[in-house]
Amino acid sequence: MTTYKIAVCVGSLRQASLNRKTANALVALAPQSLQFEWMDIGQLPLYNEDFDESPPKEWVMFRDRLRACDGLLFVTPEYNRSISGALKNALDVGSRPYGENSWDGKPAAVVSVSPSAIGAFGANHHLRQTLAYLNVPTMAQPEAYIGQANELFGENGDLVKDTTKKFLQDFMEAFARWVETING
Template sequence: MSKTKVAVFVGSLRKDSINKKLAKAVEKLMPAGYEFEYVDIGELPLYNQDYDADYPAPYRRLKQQIEGADALLFVTPEYNRSVPGVLKNAIDIGSRPWGKNSFAGKPAAVIGASIGTIGTAIAQQHVRGSLAFVDAPTLAQPEVFIHFKEGLFDDEGNIGSDETRKFLQAFVGKYVDWVAKHRS
C-alpha cells in the first residue's frame, strides 16, 4: 500500500518555533505508512489577484504540494488573537484562482501550541473558518490547544510529558481515522 502523504503547514517562521516542535512530536506518533511533508510558506509573495492569470512559481509549487498530499495538518501559533498572516496567505494562494481550489476535499486537522494558557484556541477557530470555506473537511475533536512550557517538546519531537504524549496519541488516532474516512 502506498504511503499517506500529509502536507504540514506550520504557521510560525521562527527558527525555534514551538509549533514546529509540536508538528515533529505529532509526526513521531504517526503510524507506519504516513509521511509528513513540511510546506515552506515563508517565501511566498503576498497573494495578489493580479497573478491569477499566470501564477508565479512559488504559488504553483505550493498548489502542487497541496494537490500531491492526501491530507493536511495545520499547526498554528496565535498572533494578536488570530491566525498568523503567513499561514492565511498560504491558504489564500492555495485556494485561488477562483475554480482551482487545491484544498477541496482534503481532510485536515488544526492544532497549536502557545505559552499562553488558552493555547491557540482563537487562531485555530479562524483557520477552521477558512478551511470550511475552501472545502477542506476538518477534524472537530479532539481540539489540541497545547499550553507550552519549557521541556514539553524538543527539536526532534520528543515529548517530555507522559500526559501530553497520551493526549497527542489520542489525537493522532482520531486524525488517522478521519483521513481514512475521507480517502475512501
C-alpha cells in the same frame, strides 16, 4: 496498508518555534499509514490576484505539492487572536485562482500551540472557519489546544511530558482514521 501523504503547514516561521517542535512531535508519534510533506509557507510571495494569469513559480510549486497530498495537518500559533499572516497567505495562495482550490476536499486536523494557558483557542477556531469556507473537512474531535507549550520540550526539542506525548499520539491516531474515512 494504504499510506496517505499529509501536507504539514506550520504557521510559525521560526525554526525553533514551539509550533515547529509540536509539529515534529506529531509527525514522530503518527501511525505509519501517514507520511508527511513539509510545506514551506514562508517563501510564498504575498497573494495578489494580478498574478493569477502568470503566477510566481513558488505559488505553482506550492499548489502542485498540495494537490498531490491526501490530507492536511495545520499547526498554528495565535497572533492577535487569529492565525499568522504567513498561514493566511498560504491559504489564499492555495485557494486561487477562483475555481482552482488546491485545498478542496482534503481532510484536515488543526493543532494550536501557545505558551499561554488557553492554547491559542482563538487561532484554532479562526482557522477552522476559513477551512470550512475552503471545503476542507476538518476533524472535530479530539480538539488540540496545546497551552503552556514552553514547558513541554527539553533542550533538544523532544517532548518531556508523557501525558502530552500520549495525547498527541492519540490525536494522530484519530487523524489517521479521519484521513482514511474521508479518502475512503
